[in-house]
Structure formats: structure tokens, C-alpha cells
Amino acid sequence: MIATAAFYVFAAVLLGSAALVVSARNPVHSVLFLILAFFNAAGLFLLAGAEFLAMILVIVYVGAVAVLFLFVVMMLDIDFTRMREGIQRYAPVGATVGVILLVELASVFGSWQLLPQSASLRGAVAPGAVSNTAALGDLLYTHNVLLFQLAGLVLLVAMIGAIVLTLRARKASRRQDISRQVAQRVEDTLVLVKVGLGAAVTEAEFQRPLPEPAVAAAEPHGGGHGHGGTHAAEVR
Amino acid sequence: MTEFLATPIGTLILLVLETLAILVPLLVFVAYATWAERKVLGAMHLRKGPNVVGLFGLLQPFADALKMLMKETIIPAGANRALFLLAPVITFVLAMIAWAVVPVNDGWAVAKINVGVLYLFAISSLGVYGVIIAGWASNSKYAFLGAMRSAAQMVSYEVSIGFVMVSVLLCVGSLNLNDIVLAQRHVWFVIPLLPMFLVFFISGLAETNRSPFDLPEGESEIVAGFFVEYSSLAFGLFFLGEYANMFLMSAMTTILFLGGWLAPFGVEPFTWLPGPIWFLLKVFACMFVFIWVRGTLPRYRYDQLMRLGWKVFLPLSLFWLVLTAGVLMATGWVPRT
Numbered sequence: 074m075i076a077t078a079a080f081y082v083f084a085a086v087l088l089g090s091a092a093l094v095v096s097a098r099n100p101v102h103s104v105l106f107l108i109l110a111f112f113n114a115a116g117l118f119l120l121a122g123a124e125f126l127a128m129i130l131v132i133v134y135v136g137a138v139a140v141l142f143l144f145v146v147m148m149l150d151i152d153f154t155r156m157r158e159g160i161q162r163y164a165p166v167g168a169t170v171g172v173i174l175l176v177e178l179a180s181v182f183g184s185w186q187l188l189p190q191s192a193s194l195r196g197a198v199a200p201g202a203v204s205n206t207a208a209l210g211d212l213l214y215t216h217n218v219l220l221f222q223l224a225g226l227v228l229l230v231a232m233i234g235a236i237v238l239t240l241r242a243r244k245a246s247r248r249q250d251i252s253r254q255v256a257q258r259v260e261d262t263l264v265l266v267k268v269g270l271g272a273a274v275t276e277a278e279f280q281r282p283l284p285e286p287a288v289a290a291a292e293p294h295g296g297g298h299g300h301g302g303t304h305a306a307e308v309r
Numbered sequence: 310m311t312e313f314l315a316t317p318i319g320t321l322i323l324l325v326l327e328t329l330a331i332l333v334p335l336l337v338f339v340a341y342a343t344w345a346e347r348k349v350l351g352a353m354h355l356r357k358g359p360n361v362v363g364l365f366g367l368l369q370p371f372a373d374a375l376k377m378l379m380k381e382t383i384i385p386a387g388a389n390r391a392l393f394l395l396a397p398v399i400t401f402v403l404a405m406i407a408w409a410v411v412p413v414n415d416g417w418a419v420a421k422i423n424v425g426v427l428y429l430f431a432i433s434s435l436g437v438y439g440v441i442i443a444g445w446a447s448n449s450k451y452a453f454l455g456a457m458r459s460a461a462q463m464v465s466y467e468v469s470i471g472f473v474m475v476s477v478l479l480c481v482g483s484l485n486l487n488d489i490v491l492a493q494r495h496v497w498f499v500i501p502l503l504p505m506f507l508v509f510f511i512s513g514l515a516e517t518n519r520s521p522f523d524l525p526e527g528e529s530e531i532v533a534g535f536f537v538e539y540s541s542l543a544f545g546l547f548f549l550g551e552y553a554n555m556f557l558m559s560a561m562t563t564i565l566f567l568g569g570w571l572a573p574f575g576v577e578p579f580t581w582l583p584g585p586i587w588f589l590l591k592v593f594a595c596m597f598v599f600i601w602v603r604g605t606l607p608r609y610r611y612d613q614l615m616r617l618g619w620k621v622f623l624p625l626s627l628f629w630l631v632l633t634a635g636v637l638m639a640t641g642w643v644p645r646t
Contacts (some may be wrong), residue, residue, distance in 0.1 A: 075317075103390075108438075125484075128427035136434030137464060140441070144460045147445050147453075204423050206484055251613060299342060 080120055087113035104143045111135045125206040327419045331408050332644055340370035346600045353604040377548075380541040384622055385447060388538065392446035397539065397541040397546035400439030404553035407432040411560050412487050414570045425486035433470075433516060435470045436554060437463040440518075440535050443547070447538040455534025457610065458482045465618035466515040472626035473509040474498050476502060476633045477565050482644030490569030492644070497568040505629055506566045510598070513558040515618065517551065520603040524611055559595030560588075567591045 090109040097103040111134045118127035203211075211222050313319045344359060346368065351358025359366030384393055390465075410425040412418040420427060437460055440468055444456020478484060480502070481492040499506045515522040536547045568591075570584030599622075609617070637643045 099614050102394075105442075119462060124424050128424050131431040132427065132434055136431060136437075136467065140437055140460055140464055143438075143441055144457070147441070148457070249616075305613070309581065 076120055080117070083113045083120065087117065100146045101143070104139060104146050107142075108135055110141050111139065116170040123205055125209055314349040315527060326408075326421070331411075331419060335405070335408060335553065336549070338556060339549055340374070342556065342596060343373065344370050345596070346603075349597065349600045350604050353601075354571075361369065374545070377541060377545040380384060382541040382543060383538070385449065385538050389446040389448065392442050393538075394543065395444060395537075395549070396443035397438050397543045399442065400436065400550035401546040401553070403432055403435050403439065404550040407523070407557050408560075409485060411557075411564070412490065413588050414571065415491075416487060417585070417638045418486070421485070423488065424484045426478065426484045426489065426565075429486075429557075430471065430474060433554075433557065433561075434463075434467050436516070439547075439550065443539070444535040447535070449538050451532045451537050455524075455537070459518060459535060462515055462518075462522065462524065462583075462614060462618075465615060466512040466622070467510055469618065469622040469626045470512045470516065472630050473505045473512070476505055476626070476630045479630070479633050479637060480515075480644070486564055489572060490564055492573060493568040494575065497566060497571075497573075499566040502566065502580075502629070502633070505626065508626050508629075509565065510562055510595075512618075512622060513562065513613070514599070514602060517554045517558050518597075518615065519551075519555065519599055521606040521609050522614060523608060524614065555596060555599050558593065559592045559599070562595050563588060563591040564622050567595075 087110055090106040090113065093106040094103050094110060097106060111130060115127040115130045115135075118124075118130060314323055318346075343569045347369070348358040348366070359369040362368040384390060385417040407429055408430050409420045410418055410422055414423075418425075440459040441456045441465075444452045444454075444459070447453070456559045477489065477498055480498060483489065483492075514520075518524075536544060539547060572579035572582065572584075572587050579587075
């Protein structure tokens with residue numbers, strides 16, 4: 074009975090927060106509702122007995138992905154009123170795509186046929202006495218290891234692609250090179266001279282070499298670096 | 310009596326009592342951790358530390374709590390009210406709920422779940438939300454800078470913590486915290502996995518925003534970082550949350566590496582003390598190191614912090630993970646469950 078009540082609570086909050094993700098005015102609120110939705114999904118996994126999946130969902134999506142997402146949304150200065158302008162124009166296209174997907178899903182599930190014996194397996198995530206972490210590990214690392222490795226490889230390629238696309242060498246950055254610092258000797262930076270009476274020291278190259286002239290930044294740095302422009306707008 | 314405890318209401322009462330049995334001592338320890346920190350730091354600075362309120366200043370935490378309660382809760386005009394008040398609550402609640410799975414003795418945990426380590430990891434990775442939300446909702450430059458620093462820092466160090474946990478799990482063959490401690494009956498994991506222990510502890514310092522990685526607070530450059538706008542009880546919740554998180558990190562170190570409630574070597578004079586006492590002693594030792602480090606090391610620069618996390622700890626923990634797996638396979642010590 075408690076499990077049923079918990080299911081309905083989790084499901085209701087999940088759907089409600091998912092709706093709010095799309096409709097919230099403030100992007101930061103959207104992300105926070107998304108996090109709430111993840112939590113409730115994890116709760117549903119727990120109710121189904123998939124404890125490992127529930128924890129992984131929280132760790133990966135809430136603990137890492139959503140943090141970075143929130144980070145970016147807070148840093149960006151998105152003018153959401155302008156983003157909303159086109160919503161009426163694009164709504165029919167979005168609705169059409171949604172309806173097509175819904176029809177496809179319905180046709181798949183409509184032709185789904187269940188064996189009479191399968192009813193007893195419902196809700197049993199792992200077979201018998203095996204804990205579902207062990208069952209998942211067995212499935213992923215023993216039986217489908219090649220597919221699993223392939224999925225990892227695809228992710229690796231995507232990651233390298235993202236880095237290649239966004240990496241640009243910044244000449245002007247004064248990075249700390251620890252090995253160079255450690256290898257430096259006194260003679261490299263300092264010259265001790267004895268100055269005689271009335272004489273002058275001509276050699277003056279003991280100072281640190283100046284950094285190379287900074288390459289002028291190519292992209293214009295517009296104003297609006299303050300965080301949460303939308304946030305301030307909301308307060309107003 | 311036992312029939313009553315089996316009914317839903319009885320179970321509920323039992324659950325509430327179990328929760329109180331872990332939270333009340335925890336909060337007392339947290340209160341006295343603030344006192345102990347000031348005493349220890351005082352001793353390191355050749356000062357006396359708090360010594361006015363009560364004998365040896367022992368009532369100082371209560372005086373502080375009273376002071377905190379009497380102050381006015383200030384909410385900045387530009388702040389996002391709901392999120393501003395939500396952030397300290399998140400920090401505090403997360404620091405508390407993690408204790409549900411911590412075993413203080415053989416089987417003494419409120420929730421004996423199979424994926425205990427993952428639960429602890431998940432909860433500790435959520436701690437960053439209280440910080441980010443506080444920084445953003447304050448609508449203040451310093452608070453926001455602190456929050457951004459903290460987000461980057463906590464996400465970076467979480468990765469190495471994850472690898473350290475996996476290498477411990479490889480040696481145990483179970484995600485259950487109880488099993489992890491019992492697997493250390495012969496030798497505590499701190500000995501075979503010493504580098505991992507160091508990586509874990511240092512990452513723990515970064516994860517709890519403690520010195521030398523307390524850049525999110527950075528009182529000399531960004532005033533007090535993410536909680537600069539907070540006062541009164543809201544600040545108090547952050548404060549308690551930070552110390553509770555330190556206790557949690559110490560407890561995790563104890564469980565993963567220092568043999569939990571097990572007595573050292575498992576021989577006569579040590580086994581006279583009961584398990585929970587050993588657990589507490591180990592946790593207190595870790596807490597002392599937390600304070601010791603704060604009294605000793607200067608704060609890291611931000612790029613050095615990131616370098617340490619990504620370029621030193623991450624490759625090291627990954628290498629040690631592969632090495633552990635290789636040794637276990639080669640020697641046939643892979644635990645079978």
C-alpha cells in the first residue's frame with residue numbers, strides 16, 4: 074500500500090516538474106525542476122527494485138550533468154523573452170513532430186505481445202537471488218562486453234570531437250610550468266655584481282624575461298558579463 | 310511489544326527512534342567539533358582558544374548557537390527569496406541524510422542497503438547544489454564567484470573520489486558498507502591502497518571546501534564566498550552542514566580504509582573496547598587531521614587546485630585502479646560473491 078502511494082507521489086511530482094521544466098520563465102528554475110524530475114525518476118527506479126540504476130541516475134545526471142548544466146545556465150546571459158518570441162511560429166512544427174513520435178510509440182506498444190508466462194516476471198529486475206548490481210554487471214561485462222566497449226568508444230570519439238572543435242591555443246595565457254620552475258637555478262635569474270666606486274653596471278639582464286606580446290583577442294568582448302541577467306529581470 | 314513493533318505504526322516509531330539515535334549524537338559532535346577546532350587551532354597558534362564560557366569553554370557552542378538564533382535573518386533585496394532560503398536547507402539536509410547508511414557497528418545502520426557506497430557517493434556529490442544555489446540566489450558578485458569556484462572544484466575532485474571508491478570495491482566485491490568493513494578483517498585497506506587513501510583524503514578536503522582548498526569561501530579575496538549574504542539561522546545551517554560533511558568524509562575514510570568499527574590487528578587489548586568506540590575514535594582522528602591541515606597549509610591558488618585534481622589525482626587514481634584490478638586478477642584474489 075505504501076509502495077503504491079509512493080509510486081503515485083513520485084509519478085505525479087515527476088510529471089509536474091517535467092511540465093515546469095518546459096514552462097518555467099526563469100532558465101535556472103527550469104534546471105532545478107529538471108533536477109527534481111531526475112530525483113523522482115530515481116525514486117521510481119527504487120520502487121521497481123532497480124537500486125543500482127536509481128543511484129547511478131542520481132550520481133551521473135544530478136551529481137554531474139545537471140551541475141554543469143546549471144553552471145552554464147547561470148553563467149550565460151540568456152534573454153529569455155527574446156527566445157520566446159518565435160514560440161507561436163514554431164509551435165505547429167513541434168506539435169507535428171510530437172504527434173508523429175506519439176503515433177510511432179503507440180504503434181510499437183500496440184503490437185507488443187506478451188507470453189502468458191511473462192506475467193510472473195513483472196517487476197523482477199534481477200533473476201532470483203542475484204543482486205541487481207551483479208546481474209547488470211554480468212549482462213554488461215560478460216555477455217555483451219563488445220557492445221559495451223563499442224558504446225564507450227563512441228562516447229570517447231564524441232568527447233575528442235568536442236575538444237577538437239572548441240580547443241584553441243591561447244598564446245597570451247601565462248601558464249605555470251612547474252618543472253621549469255623547479256629546474257631553474259639562481260644563475261638563470263640573478264647576477265651578482267660588485268660595483269666599484271664611480272663605476273656603473275651595464276649589464277641589466279637579470280630581470281625575468283617579459284612574456285611574449287599578447288595576441289589581441291579576436292572575438293569582441295561585449296558588455297553584459299554580469300550573471301543572471303534574467304534573474305535580475307525577474308526581480309524587477 | 311514485538312508484535313506492536315511489527316505493525317506499520319510500530320515500524321514508523323522504530324524508524325524515528327533509530328533516526329534520532331544517529332542524528333542527536335551527530336549534532337552534539339558537530340557542535341563540539343566547532344569547539345574542538347578552535348581549541349586545536351588555538352593550541353597550534355600558541356593561544357588558548359575559547360575558555361570563557363563554561364569550564365574550558367565547553368559551553369561555547371551553545372553560546373554561539375544562541376547568538377546565531379537571536380540575530381536577524383537578512384534577505385537581500387535583489388535575492389531570489391525562495392531559492393535563497395532553500396540553499397542552506399539543502400546543504401544541511403544532505404549532510405544529515407547521508408548518515409542513514411553509515412554502519413557504526415556490525416549491522417548497526419538505519420538503512421542496510423545493498424548499494425551503500427553509491428548512496429554515499431551520490432549524496433556527497435549533491436552537496437554542491439546548496440553552494441551553487443546560495444551563490445546564485447544571493448544575486449551578489451562575491452557570492453556568485455564563490456559558487457562558480459565551488460562548482461568546478463567539487464565536480465573535479467568527485468571524479469577521483471569515484472575511482473578511489475571503485476578500487477576499494479574491486480577488493481571487496483560488494484557495494485554494501487557492512488561488507489566493505491568486514492572485508493578488512495585481515496588487513497585494513499589503508500595498507501595495500503595507501504596512495505588511494507591519500508588521494509581520497511585530499512579529495513575529501515576539496516569536496517568539503519576545507520582548507521587548503523577553501524577557495525569557495527576565500528575570505529581574503531571574495532569576502533566569505535557563497536554565504537556572504539547569509540546571516541542568522543540560515544548561516545548557522547551552512548555552518549553545521551560544513552562540519553557534518555567533515556564528519557561524513559571522516560566516516561567514509563574510516564569505513565573505506567581504516568576498517569570501520571574493527572579493532573586494530575583484532576587482538577586482545579584492542580578488542581576490549583567495543584566497535585562503536587573504535588569507529589568514533591577513528592572518525593575523531595580523521596577530524597583532527599582535517600583541523601591540523603587547516604592550521605598548517607596555506608590556501609592553494611585556483612589553477613594549482615585544478616591542476617592537482619585533473620592532472621595529478623585523476624591519472625594516479627586511474628592508474629592505481631588498473632593496477633589493483635591487474636594484481637587481483639594475476640594473484641587470483643578477486644572476491645567472489
